[in-house]
Amino acid sequence: MMIKHIFKIIRNESKSNLALWLELAVVSVFLWFIVDNIYVTLSMYYKPLGFDIKHTYMMKLGYLSEASEGYRADYTEEQQIGFIENIMERLTHDPKVEAAAFCMQSAPYEGSWRSTSLYRDTFQVNSLYRYVSPDFFKVYKYQSVNGSTDELVEALKRREWIVTPDIVEALAPDGTNPIGMIVNQNKEDAMKGEGATVGAISKPVRLDDFDDFSSYYAFPMGYNIFKYYASQDIQYFQFPIRVKAEDDKDFRHYFWSQLAPRLKAGNFYPQEITYVPDNKASFQRSQTNELKTKMLLVFFLLVNIFLGVMGVFWFRTQARRQQIGLRMVLGDTPRGVLGKFYAEGLIILATAMIPSMVVLYVLGQKEVLSTEYMELSLQRYLIGMAITVALLCVMIIVGIWLPARKAINMSPAVALAEE
Template sequence: MIKHIWKIIWNERRHNIGLWIELVVVAVALWYIADHMYVTLNNYFKPLGFDTEHTYIMRLGLINPNSAVYVNDIPQETGVEELKTALERIRRNPMIEAASISLHSSPHIGSNRSLTLFRDTLQTRYAILSRTVTPDFFRVFKYKSKNGNTEDLVRALERNELVISPEVEKELFPNGESAVGKHVSFEKGDSADLYRIGAVSTEIRYDNFNNWSSYFAQNMNNDFLAFFSGNYVSALEFCVRVKSEEDRDFIGRFRQDMTQQLRIGNFFLGDIRSIPENKKAYQKDDVDDLQMRAFVVLFLLVNIVLGITGIFWFRTQHRRGEIGLRVSLGDTPPQILRKYYMEGLLLLTAAMVPAMVVILILGKQGVLITYLMHFTGARYLIGFAITYILLALMITLGIWVPARKAVKVPPAEALREE
């Protein structure tokens, strides 16, 4: 039957060439749209590598130096101990599961520090995120090592070793060797201080709209705390994970319990925010942009559906006489529908061949999105499958409705109309 239908298509090539060209153009446009949405949504829903459910970020404030209760000339060592005391008191609160101090490391705040790592003659191509944290930071956000264990990361920082991401490991140890136990530096040269890598985490993404996942983490030692124990204390992030059963009106209850306890030296309990709420605010513009793109894509899809379905609807409706003739010659309605479906799908298949070549060229030239996902064979085939299935459904719908009605018309009437 396929050979017979190809012969019909070829014999009617003068009428089919315009439809074929239109299918090629629509297939390329639909492929581009489908690929864009697939890459964007795949990146959005890909796991972030950490968990922010039941987590909060709080900061300490500094009493105004003009206040009567302000204590002058507190030594840095005392300030460091006061920060550690504040962390310990937060950790001991019965509502808290884990607590940490960090600098430019909490998710979804848009605050970053970056450095370059070196290993012999190799270095990271770009500056990577620097996360300065206390060890329990990994427990707060449930980071995992490549072995699937949070405690590996915690113990590495407790030993004052570095934790790095898989991307950094791949860049500095390109032969597939493990980075654990090896040494890196923050400066180039033989005199640079070396730091031992204690663990490698799983992939930790920056947010749902980026593919940025290169980072290293180091322990927040007393030198860091000393620098921020004065006027810059509000830069420190006190991140906590709340026990799930206690996560109800947490901010109000925590303030009631801890305001007095965290009035230490010149410090007081300042801002407290839900990290999931921070995420909503931080990603709002990106989410709005994604929704706007989705509406535009939906509008384009509706137009494509109406266009392709309408063309095949009109084409099938125009062939009522042919359908009547086939019925009079003994073809059953299911056989006729099957032939027209096959003809439409063969036309689509013929149009997809040049469309595949065009998309391959666009992908190789970097016209398609590549910063979120490399243009791989799997991505190419997924885009092809989505495009082919959508167009096949449109063509089938455009044939089914008029053809189903036409095969019910008595052959004599259909021929008389023709």
């Protein structure tokens, strides 16, 4: 009965309600875009990275110049390799170190990476690749799809390669078991069935907090690589370290005072050590500032929409003070009066959302909406719509309640006199 009465009120004030209906329809579309933008941005930012940088450091080695004291020019390639092995041995067995590795352009928040094509027979995929020693996965706690870090470590120790599910999907669309699959960076060799064996499947690993690209493959880096990158070329290598959680306090001081002197070997010496979370903050500073600016702009737009919608209902309710007072005189309860006004506003909103949903659906079909970081799924569409409706409901209820709460406390004499 009450709903029927509310529809009668809406019909009697059709002219003003039509303008309000159009405003809500337009505002809801713009609000959905804002909500969707926030949802996509935050979903990507908080999406699992696939690695852990807590208690990790990045060491880089230097190489003595010819003018430096202690420099020797007569070291052979085998001796150079031996020096690196000794450094890694001492580093790995330090009581405060949980794991240590070496890699080339593969560590997070370093600003460099490599990519190339990978082939299996005639199948091809373009992907990032990581050139790392086995314990790299222990340092950053990568996991296989089975949840095991050791599975990845052991695969590299066997000189087998590691790929992610995206690569499996691209190279084995025929359902071939990826474990044992032969892959190669050279197309001709791949078509001959020559190459490396896939030994494990890794969970996806993102580049950073702002990039959703997570496909990679990894192959083992051995000490022989230093035969080609000895001397000054050592700068191209990174030496990531994971410190035991209980020993992380003041580790840098410990490193320079006690550990670094033991890591000098031949012409190599520890040149730099940085805390990876600090690298992350520095590496992503511009993107973080951009995100903060974006969120402030979104907040400003939300406040404007909130004030606009709330203001419309405020003035609308304020203009009906006498009607509210008269209803109170005729025996209606404060809760009943507010309920009718809330229901009226929410019914108008519900009908206004219908064309908005159609417009957004059409824009999605026409690929107007961004799908760079997240596909336009039904879940994304409905989550954005649900948050939009919830925000508009709050705006409408607040816009009605603030002026109406005074009107329902109006004395009957004043209400009748004003009417």
